[in-house]
Amino acid sequence: MGAIIQYIESYLSSDKTPGAAGNMFWALVYIMLVFGGLSVAVIAMNWLERKILAHMQVRLGPMRVGPHGLLQPIADAIKLLLKEDIMPAEADGFVFWMAPLIVVLAAFTVFVVVPFGPTHAITDMNIGILFMLGVSSLSVLGIVMAGWASNSHYPLIGALRSSAQMVSYEVAMGLAVVSAILMTSLNATGTGTLSMIGIVQAQMAQHEWFIFKFFPLGLVAFFIFAVAMVAETNRAPFDLAEAESELTAGFHTEYSGFRWSLFFLAEYSAMIAVSSIAVTLWLGGWLRPFPNMLSGTPWDQIFSLFPGVTFLFFAAICFYNTVRMPKHPLFRIQTIGLAGFGVVLGLIGLVLFVPAVSVRVQDIFWFSAKVAGFMYMYIWYRGTFPRYRFDQLMQMGWKVLLPMGLGVLILTASVALLQQKLWHP
């Protein structure tokens, strides 16, 4: 027993990610944690998207399954698992079967290098960002396979649209990423890094998030990435591949049940993945706001309260709505459920106030909070924008974002060079 505690403590004081330290056991635990957390995030995202979108559209969204529809995603998951698994008679069976797996695999594998904190990543690769971009663009392969194997016109067009779109936006995305990576090399040694953790540490060392670096160059690069990442994940207003009004459901028209839900899972985890890239590159990753300006023990303590306060706030919302629940006996179970959910959130919040916990968790909290901001933006876009047309989308990718990306890259490089040569010779 003592040996186990010692083992755990030895890990907790480690300053390396388990993968980098070569600790297979902890790496496995981390993989479990990340994928579990990701699944929970997708479920939460499903509910939140429906609720937020509904409230933007003067309706209520799911209200029946559980209090305020909280159990709706679970009900949907069960429904999808129980549904008949249909494969079109003329489909290419093996490819049809493989396609969702590839998409899901690509979407999940990228999380190997996502840094939730300086030590909170499965591993830290020295080519982390390249790995992320490379693996996340593999999902287009699955989409093309799905469209082709369905042996049907709408999926085929959807898959072609999707592949053209992802390939062309990848270029602009890559240029924006390179300009951020250039910024990591602005230190005494002049060597940059591709490691996800290294990029965040560079922002810490330079006392500046890269979005504000060389204003407005960092901002423009971030903007390019922010547009390209929506296109990359096939979300509104770039959801041509699954344009409901045109192609019924695009590449996954012929998919049903669990296979379909794999595409769904992949779409949402890809959204989280690209948002993580954006957060890592431009928004300081796990860094809390003003880590340098407002440093020192009192500030550290104040900011370490944030995770707990957030959860308590959510709990308060739950309790507020518990009070507002209809008093009819039919709603008793729902009311109890909502109160119970509030209690769980509140307890989590209280646990997060324990200093030993809050110190280790606040990196993850800030990272998740920033990603959640992006998730909200995704939902907001969907509620606001009409859909681009295919040629307009390509035009925007090649004629607007690509030149912009090139320009920003050249300007960033020039400014960085000037700064190193002139101001810090």
Next chain:
Amino acid sequence: MTDPNTTLSPLELGSHDKTFLDANELIINMGPQHPATHGVLRVILRLDGEKVLGLECVIGYLHRGVEKIGEHRTYTMFNPYVDRMDYVAAVSNGLGYCETVEKLLNVEAPPRAQHVRVILTELNRIASHQLWLGTHALDIGAITPLFYTFRDREEILKIYEKYCGARLTTHAFRIGGLQYETYTGFEKEVKNFLTFFRPKIDEYEELLTTNRIWVERTKNVGKISAEDCIALGVTGPVLRASGVKWDLRKAQPYANYKNFDFEIPIGENGDTYDRYLVRMAEMRQSVRIIQQAVDALPEGPIMAKVPKVMKPAAGEVYHSIEAPKGELGYFIVSDGSTQPYRLRVRPPSFVNLQALDAMCRGQLVADVIAVIGTLDIVLGEVDR
């Protein structure tokens, strides 16, 4: 593969004319079960990649033989059937039919009835345009306006429900006037609706008119010239967006539209964006007409003297009104009996749908959806 019972065009079958189906071309069947074909329209698209080389509409999936039914019903009994044609503008359909039969019988509805008719018909125009706007925006990918327009359309439906008990297929008018006197507070509720609705039009426009993606998706899409419109018989907002100032409310005033002061909004380019602007402006003009009508609502009888058993003298009559979607005409041949000898409807949707091919050729698949939306067809009216 070829079904001998399918007697559609060579466009779909491909087997009659092998030169049609080049290796690069793709025949896609859109509908009748498709989310964006507004009911059961079936469009067969011939595509080169995403580009539309040609298309053909297959209609008739909602055919109920309304015109034939008309020959076996008395004039009064047929009245509710017209509501089922363009079910989002049932009141307009009813107005057209009642006025046609009145013309045949040589009676005229009393002024109060005329005023109420105008109020309800213009409310219906707003409701129809709202439904068009919501679904059109939804087709183009903006999902939110749909809920806004449906929320506001509800207020109109509430007025209908209070007036005649029905929301959609209202059967609001009778031959010779109205069956029901307006309910208490009718004028106040209509006025309340007008004050409620004026800012809502701005709200819709705020979402779309200057939205960059919306403008890109609709400008220069589905362009049609005024000549083509006239040649194809296209009427309504589609014709006016091409720059032709033709509105039956002004050109051949019916009901008592000549008493009201309003303008006919026209477009310039005849593209989807102009049609959108024209319809938005029409909603504003409708508000203006309703305001005048409700302000000057006269007292008096609501029903003209009409025989219980209608036996119009033998003869024929054509009468058309400006329905929300275009010219809605009724042609009735009477042989002096209680039933029409022949009843023919000229539905605006059916005629406007002819323009689909001309508007879509050379454009992309996504534009076909936009054009179907902008034509504002109702399949109940196309197939009858």
